[in-house]
Amino acid sequence: MTQYDKNSRFASKQAYEVIRDRILNGDMPGGTKIVEEKLAAELGFSRTPIRESLRQLNYEGLIVNKKVVQPTEKDLRNLFQVRSLLEGFSAKAAATYLPEEDLNALSNCIKVGREGTIEEIMDANERFHEIIVQASGNALMIDTIHRMKSIIYLFRKTVVLYNRPRLIDEHEEIYEAIKARDGETAKQLMEDHLNKDLDFCLQILNSTKNA
Amino acid sequence: MTQYDKNSRFASKQAYEVIRDRILNGDMPGGTKIVEEKLAAELGFSRTPIRESLRQLNYEGLIVNKKVVQPTEKDLRNLFQVRSLLEGFSAKAAATYLPEEDLNALSNCIKVGREGTIEEIMDANERFHEIIVQASGNALMIDTIHRMKSIIYLFRKTVVLYNRPRLIDEHEEIYEAIKARDGETAKQLMEDHLNKDLDFCLQILNSTKNA
DNA sequence: ATAAACAAAAATGTATACAAAATAATGAAA
DNA sequence: TTTCATTATTTTGTATACATTTTTGTTTAT
Numbered sequence: 001m002t003q004y005d006k007n008s009r010f011a012s013k014q015a016y017e018v019i020r021d022r023i024l025n026g027d028m029p030g031g032t033k034i035v036e037e038k039l040a041a042e043l044g045f046s047r048t049p050i051r052e053s054l055r056q057l058n059y060e061g062l063i064v065n066k067k068v069v070q071p072t073e074k075d076l077r078n079l080f081q082v083r084s085l086l087e088g089f090s091a092k093a094a095a096t097y098l099p100e101e102d103l104n105a106l107s108n109c110i111k112v113g114r115e116g117t118i119e120e121i122m123d124a125n126e127r128f129h130e131i132i133v134q135a136s137g138n139a140l141m142i143d144t145i146h147r148m149k150s151i152i153y154l155f156r157k158t159v160v161l162y163n164r165p166r167l168i169d170e171h172e173e174i175y176e177a178i179k180a181r182d183g184e185t186a187k188q189l190m191e192d193h194l195n196k197d198l199d200f201c202l203q204i205l206n207s208t209k210n211a
Numbered sequence: 212m213t214q215y216d217k218n219s220r221f222a223s224k225q226a227y228e229v230i231r232d233r234i235l236n237g238d239m240p241g242g243t244k245i246v247e248e249k250l251a252a253e254l255g256f257s258r259t260p261i262r263e264s265l266r267q268l269n270y271e272g273l274i275v276n277k278k279v280v281q282p283t284e285k286d287l288r289n290l291f292q293v294r295s296l297l298e299g300f301s302a303k304a305a306a307t308y309l310p311e312e313d314l315n316a317l318s319n320c321i322k323v324g325r326e327g328t329i330e331e332i333m334d335a336n337e338r339f340h341e342i343i344v345q346a347s348g349n350a351l352m353i354d355t356i357h358r359m360k361s362i363i364y365l366f367r368k369t370v371v372l373y374n375r376p377r378l379i380d381e382h383e384e385i386y387e388a389i390k391a392r393d394g395e396t397a398k399q400l401m402e403d404h405l406n407k408d409l410d411f412c413l414q415i416l417n418s419t420k421n422a
Numbered sequence: 423a424t425a426a427a428c429a430a431a432a433a434t435g436t437a438t439a440c441a442a443a444a445t446a447a448t449g450a451a452a
Numbered sequence: 453t454t455t456c457a458t459t460a461t462t463t464t465g466t467a468t469a470c471a472t473t474t475t476t477g478t479t480t481a482t
Binding site: 010011012045046047048049052 | 465466467468
């Protein structure tokens, strides 16, 4: 399923992907100083495409002030606040007119979420939210959420690895509300779901802080 | 009040400002093809800073696919949908804890809105919304709205120039709700306000389309 | 020892050059 | 004329060089 991204023939795109992954993997932990020339030498490109990739990473919030981001608790709250608004709306929209096909896809995400490997569960989680976001039918909204994707990923990892209880149950409840065409409930459940995610993240963040 | 922006010493920043203004003024109307070398020659910079400025303009949605954006009705609806969610939330937040000082500033915007010149009215309008957005206390949300600012401007111009009725009255109602610390009403009024803006824009858009 | 001032080094912003890719233009065949 | 293929031409993506600016490190004076 790893489709060939035609953009990958661009050095800038490749650099973006490598650096992004390094940040998400923890190979370049929060606070790491970003030096164009150093990265250029390391990745074997010139500074020009590196600079372009850094712009994108800045845009996504993974790099701030020439340093790898170190999201604070406040950042996390802000992020979930915006998500809550946009994904809550999307859930309501999904309840109004999500096609049968997508409903099945949602259902499948839940199934994988219960039975899959860690890797599969993470993918299924992401897909679940993605389908609902797409249902908003609003390109700007979709784009705005995508912009937050990398940082969301940074946290989603935590949530899944630490095995948050009721995660999939909540997805299922949302799914049921959408299927029942109950927009208000879907929205409310999505907001609650994200709030619980936030709380769980904060809890883990604070308990591992002094480790 | 025109403070010196220290970034303006950068060619990339200057280029950004010039090109953005050209687009907003209509000097580069929707659909205009963007050619790096042409702009570089025109503005007297090399391509490098031009490219950087174009990335920013892409990010803000003023340039799409190497062409100056031509927002469709759908784009306009999408934009106002997102604004409605974010600014509605912000209005509620403002009602909860907007300091006296900002309340006065809001009040002043309304006053200018009734008595000022076109130029002043446009500024006051922008400021009114800006104060409320800031009240969200959410840097990500603020940034997201700012990202839409240029396109919003493109339309706000229409609204003010065509003198939309009740515009300032609605601002005043929102102000009153915030002052009364009535968050739900403030939110509802803001959403209604933006919806009316949207309708007005659409009306003008459609009536001037075949002119 | 601390702070201020300076020199050295590193890093960034910009200009330019060139190769690859995309687009436009030309001409031959249907 | 239309359609396709093949050249030209333009435009973009990348590499490299250089000049400021920023940062770092060292020295000097308090």
